[in-house]
Amino acid sequence: MLRAALPVIGLLIGAACLALAAPQPALRLQPSPVRQGQSLLLTVEAGAVTGGSCRWNGKEYPLYANGDRLEAFLPVAYAIKPGGRKVAVSLTMAGETVRLQRVVTVQPTDFGVQRLRMAKQTRSLYDLPSVKEESRLIGQALARRTPLRSWNGPFLKPVSGRISTRYGLLRYINGKPEYRHRGVDIAAKRGLPVRAAEAGAVALARDDFQLHGRTVVLDHGEGVCSLYLHMDSIAVKEGDVVQRGEVIGRVGSSGAATGPHLHWGVYVQREPVDPLFWTKWSVKGEE
Numbered sequence: 001m002l003r004a005a006l007p008v009i010g011l012l013i014g015a016a017c018l019a020l021a022a023p024q025p026a027l028r029l030q031p032s033p034v035r036q037g038q039s040l041l042l043t044v045e046a047g048a049v050t051g052g053s054c055r056w057n058g059k060e061y062p063l064y065a066n067g068d069r070l071e072a073f074l075p076v077a078y079a080i081k082p083g084g085r086k087v088a089v090s091l092t093m094a095g096e097t098v099r100l101q102r103v104v105t106v107q108p109t110d111f112g113v114q115r116l117r118m119a120k121q122t123r124s125l126y127d128l129p130s131v132k133e134e135s136r137l138i139g140q141a142l143a144r145r146t147p148l149r150s151w152n153g154p155f156l157k158p159v160s161g162r163i164s165t166r167y168g169l170l171r172y173i174n175g176k177p178e179y180r181h182r183g184v185d186i187a188a189k190r191g192l193p194v195r196a197a198e199a200g201a202v203a204l205a206r207d208d209f210q211l212h213g214r215t216v217v218l219d220h221g222e223g224v225c226s227l228y229l230h231m232d233s234i235a236v237k238e239g240d241v242v243q244r245g246e247v248i249g250r251v252g253s254s255g256a257a258t259g260p261h262l263h264w265g266v267y268v269q270r271e272p273v274d275p276l277f278w279t280k281w282s283v284k285g286e287e
Contacts, residue, residue, distance in 0.1 A: 024098060025049055027089060030283075033105035037168050037274040040074040040104065041283050042087060049098075052091035061269055063089075064147050064222045073224055073283075075271035078168040078180055082108040111168030111180070118173050118258060125211045125256040126178075134209045141204035141217040142225045142267045149221030155197040155278040156245055158228065159262050161188030167274040182272035183227065183265030190232055190260040194249045197226045197264070197278070202240040202248075207233075213255025216248050226275070227265035230257045 028043045042054055044063065049070060052063040056074045063070040074087070089100040125131070165171075165185035171178050196218055203225065204217035213230040220226065232252025242248060253260045266275040 024100060025091060025093075027100045027102055029087065029102060029104055031281075033107050034076050035107045036076060036080060036082065036109040037078055037111070038076045038277045039268050039273050039281070040076060040087075042072045042074060042089070044070045044089065044091065044100075046070055048093045049091045050093070052089060054090070055088040057085065059269070061223070062145070063091075064149075066149070066222075071222070073222055073268050075268040075273050076106060077271045077273055078109070078111055080106055082106050109168065111170065112166070113172065114165055114169045114181070115172045115175075116258070118256075122256050122258065123173060128210055130209075131211045134206075134212055134215075137204060137206070138212065138215065138217065138227070139270065141219070142227065143270045144203050144219045144225065145223045145269075146201070146219050146221045149224070151198045151220065151244070153198070153278065153281050153283045155226070155266070155275070155281075156195060157186070157279050158194050158197050158226075158264050159186050159188050159192055159251055161186040161192075161251075161261070163187075163276070164261060167272070167276065183229075183263050184275050186262045186264060188251045188260060188262060190251055190253070192251045193247045194228055194231060194251060194262055195245045196242045196248050197266070197275075198244050200226070200242060202236045202238050202242065205234050205236055205238050205240075209255060211256050213257060214249065214252065218242065218248070223269040225267045227263075227267065229263035229265075230255050230261060232260075 025045045030041050046068050054072050061072050063072050084103045085106050087102050091098045164187040167184050169181050171181050198220050200218035200220040203219040207214045209215050214234050216228040218226045231249040234249045236248045251262050264275050266278050
């Protein structure tokens with residue numbers, strides 16, 4: 001009886017040893033270190049991993065399958081504190097949970113200050129009762145997390161022109177501090193074409209917003225969205241799928257605007273990050 005059991009015991013011990021010896025999946029983050037206002041791409045070799053999630057800056061995010069890896073885009077918005085920040089990953093492998101973590105150094109960015117003079121009539125648009133609903137609809141569109149993406153970046157600058165307001169700066173309006181700027185303003189001639197920064201689905205297209213003006217939100221997948229405000233006209237409708245560089249509207253000054261320009265924002269997991277960083281970032285998952 002004992003002899004018959006020995007091979008079975010041997011097999012069980014061997015399987016246990018193999019399980020213990022199995023290498024942990026490689027966890028990569030880029031760029032590292034990272035600056036306030038930028039973004040992180042977390043990748044894990046898929047292998048035997050069947051699913052997972054990650055925790056960053058106090059929030060939980062899903063991992064998405066992309067070829068032979070799982071990945072997540074993580075926001076490093078202006079509000080995150082500089083210093084060492086932990087990324088914790090929870091993976092499912094053969095019915096078991098494997099936990100990994102890394103520490104990323106977040107470097108500080110000097111975002112600066114802007115002092116803007118605005119006519120009282122234009123400034124009053126910020127206090128309209130409809131603004132709350134506008135913000136809700138934009139936030140709802142920016143919260144989309146489509147599980148697939150078809151791009152590797154870098155993003156296209158949507159219109160040619162001078163950057164008149166940069167991301168993250170503290171904006172004073174008529175001498176009073178109001179908010180930090182969540183995108184970039186591109187000063188351009190009225191009527192110039194506004195192009196999609198990357199391929200995606202039109203999550204929002206509204207021509208009746210009083211504060212934000214004519215507005216489009218594109219969903220690029222995996223929690224990455226782009227926002228286009230103050231346009232003179234819109235060339236797409238909700239549900240359309242657009243390609244990189246496709247015309248989605250025309251430059252204007254609708255809503256609360258002091259002149260013709262495009263406000264362009266990039267949002268990662270609903271948090272605003274620097275769009276200009278995305279015009280230089282190729283997201284292929286290298287260390």
